Amino acid sequence: MPRLPPLNALIGFEAAARLGSFSKAADELNLTQSTVSHQIKLVEQVLGQPLFRRSHRRAVLTDAGADFLRTVHGVIEGLQAGVARLEPYRKPGSVVVYSPNAFALGWLLPRLAGFRRAYPRVDIWLDSSGRAVDFERDEVDVLIRRGIQRDPEVVSETLLQEVLVPVGAPALLDGAAPPATPAGLAGHVLLHEERAEDWQRWFDAAGLPGQARHAGPNFSDGGVLLEAAALGHGVALGSTVLADRLLREGRLRPLFGPVLPVDDPYCLAYRPSSLRDDDIRIVCDWLRAQAAVWRQTTALALPSGSEPG
Incomplete structure (x- = not known):
């Protein structure tokens, strides 16, 4: 590995390059000009x-200096972000919950006020960054994800079984030609998500097989x-x-209807040792209780004859 400059020296370089002056950099960093030099x-x-x-009069970057400045900016910004992420660890009662972004916005976030x-005393630190999570590597206490966690060191249990059903805005459904049957959807724009359970599978389940249903915008989220x-x-x-x-x-x-069951449920995962922490156990119990209430109430909101799996 090549020798790397000391971090303090990189900070001095960045300040001098940004300000165009060794003396101004020294003033900003509370150092002498000779130290910065x-x-x-x-x-x-x-x-x-x-x-x-x-x-x-001025310190002007060479081409190599301008190129290196971009690297140094990235290093300093990365360190600042890393230090900022450590701040919640100072708080007692902080439980790190990882959740996919769409799940956090659609289901979890509306319920957090009730949790508080x-x-x-317990603060949930919600991570919805979309990154791959590893309990051994990452500071995550509770993981919500689609599909069972295949890891003997991790407890993984079904939290919510989702199903798919056609949904639309009230203004669209109350328009001049609202769809009243599956066949009536032919005159409407269909929105598609990148998943195995798609519109074609839904039309097959509705008794309308063999019709291509791929037109319309696609979404990855x-x-x-x-x-x-x-x-x-x-x-x-x-x-x-x-x-x-x-x-x-x-x-x-x-x-x-019909509703389409989704193969992989949303699951709750955690390390068994985590439950020795009262706050983590509180969060897990609360999530299970909220899921139980959701299963009872969601069936009432679905079209007649449809039930969540």
């Missing part, structure tokens, strides 16, 4: 080339798909889990 000389020695063209009222439907862009084959908030707000309405 020494730091930059050290960086240049390590890299083996000049980074500034010196003049008595019931457990004001189920939450964005449902927001598009709520804005009146078309009818979506929507997840009852992800659409929960929009259905309760009246921005979406379910049309009619």
Whole structure:
């Protein structure tokens, strides 16, 4: 591995490059000008080339210096972001819950106010970044994901079984030609999500096989798909889990069956040792209780004759 300049020297280089002056950099960093000059000389020695063209008035970057400045900016910004992420670890009662973004927006977030009222001492730190999560590597206490976690060191249990049902905005469904049957959807824009349970499978289940149903916009994110439907862009084959908030707000309405079960349920995963922590156990118990209430109430909101799996 090549030798790397010290971090303090990189900070001095960045300040001098940004301000165009060694003396201004020294003032900003509360150092002497000679210290900043020494730091930059050290960086240049390590890299083996000049980074500034010196003049008595300004410090002007060489081409190599301008290129290296982009690298240093990325390093400093990454460190600042990393330090900022550590702040919640200072708080007692903080439980890190990972959830897919669409699940967090559609189902979990509307319920957090109730959690805070019931457990004001416990703070949920919600990670919905979309990154791959590893319990051994990442600081995650509770993981919500689609599909069972195949890991003998991790407990994984079904939390919510989602089903798909056609949904649309009330304005669209109350329009001049509202769809009243599956066949009536032929005159409407269909919105598609990138998943195995698609419109073609739904039409097959509705007794209308053999008809291509691929026209219409496509979406890679189920939450964005449902927001598009709520804005009146078309009818979506929507997840009852992800659409929960929009259905309760009246921005979406379910049309009619059949409903399509989804192969992989949303699951709750955690390490067994985590349950020794009272706060983590509280969060897991609360999620299970909320899921139980959801299963009871969602069947009432679905089209007649449809039930969630």
